[in-house]
Amino acid sequence: MSSTVIDRDLVRRVAEAAHIKLTDEELDKYAHQMKAIVEAFTELDQVDTEGVEPSFHPIELENVLREDEPRDWAWNPLGNTVHKENKYFKGPRIT
Amino acid sequence: MTTIEKAHLINEKYKAFNFIAEALEGGEGLLSGVAVSVKDNVCVNGMQSTAGSKILEGYIPPFDATVVAKCRAEGAGILGKTTQDEFGFGTFNVNTGYGVPLNPHDPERSTGGSSGGAAVVTAVADFPHLAIAESTGGSISCPASFCGVVGITPTYGRTSRWGLIDYANSLDKIGCMGKTVREAALLLTVISGPDKYDSTVLHEPTQDYTSYADGCAEGLKIGVPEEYFGEGVDTGVTEKVWTGIKTLESEGATVTEVSMPFTKHSLSSYYIIAMAEASTNLAKLCGLRYGLHMPLEGNFDEYFSEVRTLGFGEEAKRRIILGTFTRMAGYRDAYYLKALKVRTKVIEDFKRAFKHVDVLAAPTMPVVAPKFSEIAELEPIQHYMMDILTVAPNLAGVPMISVPCGEHLGMPVGLHLMTDHLEEGKLVKAASAVEGAR
Amino acid sequence: MKATIGLEIHVHLLTDSKLFCSCRTSLMGKEPNENTCPICLGFPGSKPKANKRAIDHGIVLAKALSCSLVPEIRFSRKNYFYPDMPKNFQITQYEVPLAMNGYVMLGNRKIRIRRVHLEEDPAKLIHVGGDITTARYNHIDYNRAGIPLVEIVTEPDLEDTKEARLFLEKLSVILDHLGVYDPTTEGAIRVDANVSIDGGQRVEVKNITGFRNVEKALNYEVVRQKSMANMGIDVSRETRHFDAESGTTSSLRKKETEDDYGYIIEPDLVKIKLHSEWVDKLTESMPELPDHRIERFIEQYSIGRFQAGIIVNTGLQLSLFYEECCNLYKDPKIVVNWIVTYLLKSLNYERLNIKESKVKPETFVELLKLIDEGVISERTAKELIKEYTVSGESPRKIVKEKNLSLMSEDELHKVVSEVIEENPKAVNDYQSGHVKAAEYLIGQVLRKTRARAAVDTVRKLITDMMESKPR
Numbered sequence A: 001m002s003s004t005v006i007d008r009d010l011v012r013r014v015a016e017a018a019h020i021k022l023t024d025e026e027l028d029k030y031a032h033q034m035k036a037i038v039e040a041f042t043e044l045d046q047v048d049t050e051g052v053e054p055s056f057h058p059i060e061l062e063n064v065l066r067e068d069e070p071r072d073w074a075w076n077p078l079g080n081t082v083h084k085e086n087k088y089f090k091g092p093r094i095t
Numbered sequence B: 001m002t003t004i005e006k007a008h009l010i011n012e013k014y015k016a017f018n019f020i021a022e023a024l025e026g027g028e029g030l031l032s033g034v035a036v037s038v039k040d041n042v043c044v045n046g047m048q049s050t051a052g053s054k055i056l057e058g059y060i061p062p063f064d065a066t067v068v069a070k071c072r073a074e075g076a077g078i079l080g081k082t083t084q085d086e087f088g089f090g091t092f093n094v095n096t097g098y099g100v101p102l103n104p105h106d107p108e109r110s111t112g113g114s115s116g117g118a119a120v121v122t123a124v125a126d127f128p129h130l131a132i133a134e135s136t137g138g139s140i141s142c143p144a145s146f147c148g149v150v151g152i153t154p155t156y157g158r159t160s161r162w163g164l165i166d167y168a169n170s171l172d173k174i175g176c177m178g179k180t181v182r183e184a185a186l187l188l189t190v191i192s193g194p195d196k197y198d199s200t201v202l203h204e205p206t207q208d209y210t211s212y213a214d215g216c217a218e219g220l221k222i223g224v225p226e227e228y229f230g231e232g233v234d235t236g237v238t239e240k241v242w243t244g245i246k247t248l249e250s251e252g253a254t255v256t257e258v259s260m261p262f263t264k265h266s267l268s269s270y271y272i273i274a275m276a277e278a279s280t281n282l283a284k285l286c287g288l289r290y291g292l293h294m295p296l297e298g299n300f301d302e303y304f305s306e307v308r309t310l311g312f313g314e315e316a317k318r319r320i321i322l323g324t325f326t327r328m329a330g331y332r333d334a335y336y337l338k339a340l341k342v343r344t345k346v347i348e349d350f351k352r353a354f355k356h357v358d359v360l361a362a363p364t365m366p367v368v369a370p371k372f373s374e375i376a377e378l379e380p381i382q383h384y385m386m387d388i389l390t391v392a393p394n395l396a397g398v399p400m401i402s403v404p405c406g407e408h409l410g411m412p413v414g415l416h417l418m419t420d421h422l423e424e425g426k427l428v429k430a431a432s433a434v435e436g437a438r
Numbered sequence C: 001m002k003a004t005i006g007l008e009i010h011v012h013l014l015t016d017s018k019l020f021c022s023c024r025t026s027l028m029g030k031e032p033n034e035n036t037c038p039i040c041l042g043f044p045g046s047k048p049k050a051n052k053r054a055i056d057h058g059i060v061l062a063k064a065l066s067c068s069l070v071p072e073i074r075f076s077r078k079n080y081f082y083p084d085m086p087k088n089f090q091i092t093q094y095e096v097p098l099a100m101n102g103y104v105m106l107g108n109r110k111i112r113i114r115r116v117h118l119e120e121d122p123a124k125l126i127h128v129g130g131d132i133t134t135a136r137y138n139h140i141d142y143n144r145a146g147i148p149l150v151e152i153v154t155e156p157d158l159e160d161t162k163e164a165r166l167f168l169e170k171l172s173v174i175l176d177h178l179g180v181y182d183p184t185t186e187g188a189i190r191v192d193a194n195v196s197i198d199g200g201q202r203v204e205v206k207n208i209t210g211f212r213n214v215e216k217a218l219n220y221e222v223v224r225q226k227s228m229a230n231m232g233i234d235v236s237r238e239t240r241h242f243d244a245e246s247g248t249t250s251s252l253r254k255k256e257t258e259d260d261y262g263y264i265i266e267p268d269l270v271k272i273k274l275h276s277e278w279v280d281k282l283t284e285s286m287p288e289l290p291d292h293r294i295e296r297f298i299e300q301y302s303i304g305r306f307q308a309g310i311i312v313n314t315g316l317q318l319s320l321f322y323e324e325c326c327n328l329y330k331d332p333k334i335v336v337n338w339i340v341t342y343l344l345k346s347l348n349y350e351r352l353n354i355k356e357s358k359v360k361p362e363t364f365v366e367l368l369k370l371i372d373e374g375v376i377s378e379r380t381a382k383e384l385i386k387e388y389t390v391s392g393e394s395p396r397k398i399v400k401e402k403n404l405s406l407m408s409e410d411e412l413h414k415v416v417s418e419v420i421e422e423n424p425k426a427v428n429d430y431q432s433g434h435v436k437a438a439e440y441l442i443g444q445v446l447r448k449t450r451a452r453a454a455v456d457t458v459r460k461l462i463t464d465m466m467e468s469k470p471r
Helices: A008-017 A024-046 B003-014 B066-073 B116-124 B141-147 B181-191 B235-250 B263-284 B300-311 B314-326 B333-356 B380-385 B391-396 B424-437 C052-064 C161-178 C211-230 C276-284 C290-301 C305-314 C316-328 C332-349 C361-372 C378-391 C395-401 C409-422 C424-431 C437-449 C455-468
Strands: A088-092 B017-020 B035-039 B077-082 B129-135 B150-153 B173-178 B221-225 B254-258 B359-363 B400-408 B411-419 C003-012 C076-079 C089-092 C099-106 C109-120 C124-128 C137-141 C148-154 C189-197 C203-209 C238-243 C248-254
Touching: A008 A024, A008 B314, A024 B263, A024 B314, A024 B333, A024 B380, A088 B300, B003 B017, B003 B035, B003 B077, B003 B116, B017 B116, B035 B066, B035 B116, B066 B077, B066 B129, B066 B181, B077 B116, B077 B129, B116 B129, B116 B141, B116 B173, B129 B141, B129 B181, B141 B150, B141 B400, B141 B411, B150 B181, B150 B424, B173 B181, B181 B400, B181 B424, B221 B235, B221 B333, B235 B254, B235 B359, B235 B400, B235 B411, B235 B424, B254 B333, B263 B314, B263 B333, B263 B380, B263 B391, B263 C076, B263 C089, B314 B333, B333 B391, B359 B424, B400 B424, B411 B424, C003 C161, C003 C211, C052 C099, C052 C109, C052 C148, C052 C161, C052 C276, C089 C109, C099 C161, C109 C161, C161 C189, C161 C211, C161 C290, C161 C305, C161 C316, C189 C211, C203 C211, C211 C238, C211 C248, C290 C305, C290 C316, C290 C332, C305 C316, C305 C332, C316 C332, C316 C361, C332 C361, C332 C378, C361 C378, C361 C395, C378 C395, C409 C424, C409 C437, C409 C455, C424 C437, C424 C455, C437 C455
Parallel strands: B035 B077, B035 B129, B221 B254, B221 B359, C203 C238
Antiparallel strands: A088 C137, B017 B077, B129 B173, B150 B173, B150 B400, B359 B411, B400 B411, C003 C148, C003 C189, C076 C089, C099 C109, C109 C148, C124 C137, C189 C203, C238 C248
């Protein structure tokens, strides 16, 4: 991972994927800061993780499941939005 | 003066609340007559809950977090929502959408973060009060230490996360703060235990944790990890922490040195996992169903980008971008998956140590609360490095408590005690011994 | 030029509640967004919890498709922004799908299944003021969001449109037999199809609902790609949208690289171990699969492969209906004839399936018994079945009310005499040795009696009377 190059282009591409717009100044600043941070992350290379399982949780539970029992939730789903019309949410157009 | 009026005064002075209730309700139970403040990222039915972010401005949760419901059931009144770093993204509580809280010991200094408001109210309230706080990588211990109160971060899954506005789900733990160990233990007693709404909550029933607060350390084996006293830890802080450890010894504990070699890798592992999870959690915030809204213009890519660019603060954007990067195809194995494997090594460090000792003792933070002027000089990576002592136990999901152990430069110093999973009782016992002797 | 087709099939699994919350899956008569809760709408603070029955269904289906189950499953977050996504990520399975490496036999062709996994359905978008490309905004109805889907991904083993259709039909029958989906629900099966021609670039056609539309979309896409290739134009790699009304596909976006969904393990859910006791219990109580049922029908009821195939492949309900009828009636061959030749035709004509219709085994075999008892003619029965299909009324009752039973010998004798009187030419022909002429006369009698006479009886009467009639 030590070969990862964090530059403006990569930051712009990632920010776009995350739906965040950056000004040119922000791009410069973020690229500079992220470079330092990601370089620091590369210290993980030193840890030998051959054959080590990832820990998705600190304590692993298993088979926590719900029975298939329906229940109605009494609430107003549209109570937190202004984007609504005829009981629908209103969303932006696709293209 | 009513409690609500007092809360408004505290807020005027220290900016500790994002929202204050109109009236304090309450009933019978373990928390009868107690005002409970709730960190802004923990949902309270009908009370604006923003997790400190502009993008959630106006979000009124239609349900109570399980921990809030449990407090109500024990007679507590909900006082309001306390200030925090946006979504928990910060060590100094300066990354906020609604103003920065001030340290009651010195208003030019940070409260610590991200549960800064919770620590302030706990420190200054002159009425019966307990605080619900939350930690992902140290967000209870840090402000507890900086503000001189007791903060308990329980075992991962000891408390239900239902109703918590997620930062990093595999790390987030709802915990509590109080002026004393016994008070904090009382709130822990109330909020712990199973919950059908959270798949990751542990199934063990709660205990009466106050019963462990006997001020006695007899028979406890204390481990002091050398890695927690290295470069960067202020000598003044180290001195007070050792005073605390000596107290435990004089109260009957034995003290040995232990080694936790993966501590130095915990910071990278923690930040990668936390940011990867956070960046997906925050994707849903796009101005459609709740929180910040804008006029529906452009296609969905344009509209979502517009809302998110306006709504997220600088640090949130940084973590979203970094988090998105660490899980992208081509980088995912090297960062996200690697960090999860290193996490396994960090957990093993703790498991190994707890074979020999009951409690680990270390400084909570390497420094006392810094001045805002000092914080302004720090680069983001230097902010992150401040968490070096708290991220490892948070990665391992072990319970921890920060208990005041003296002052340095006129500011409180916190002693950090950690135990094995579900050993909150021992934690309370040891902390009460430190506290009792102070 | 050869087409290569791979399908990703999304099937609504038949559960009472959604995959990660307790909202109902039945959307009949629901107002928009009525069938939601903070969990399926992804409200901050809410958390998912997995539905055991959905996983049961997935296990049974994976077994039926001859897949290998993984020992331990996890859910992942598939991250992308879209207005139909409550959380802007979909909880699905990525690293460890429920099952892998299965197959379905189409005759002697093996169609390989790459993977089977569970995921949540997104919401329904309604484009307001236009279609997907021209609408001003969207109405979003989250009632469907969170309904459990199973996604079945085939290898690109399908060679043409017809084979794709046959595969889907077979899959549908398997799902139906397992009782894991409801074929009558709107949009119960949605398909994404990957189509390429002779090693050309792969085009993905998204979100096709219904088998007929899959066939239409594939036909359109195969022809489009072939004609492009004929003109020497390269087919570019892209995602296309199928418009059901025009039966055409149109470009949604070009694809230069694989989509990057930034998958992570869903940290709000825990691992699910598919313990052998759990899997074995499900496997033991697994319903009979269609291929097996066809063989059993041939064996047990001594019926032909063709007819057994029709019964079984029409659906589980018809198979059960047939078996029930066989319990109530002596001759399974007669039953299958009547079902395949008349009942199905009548059901299709009325656009009904056996489950929705009022047709019941008890009343259906009554019809066959009426013939045996000599109460009605076969021809009357064939007429009667149309009315019976719609009303479900007892055939015996209909026969009585409408006076459809066979005429008495006296009545019939009278009609035959009339016919003989009225057709001297035919009688003459017969008597001069043209035996065929009798058939004409029989037809006349049946017409006059509106089939209330058995053909054999009529024939006997006519020949007797003509033999005895003086020339």
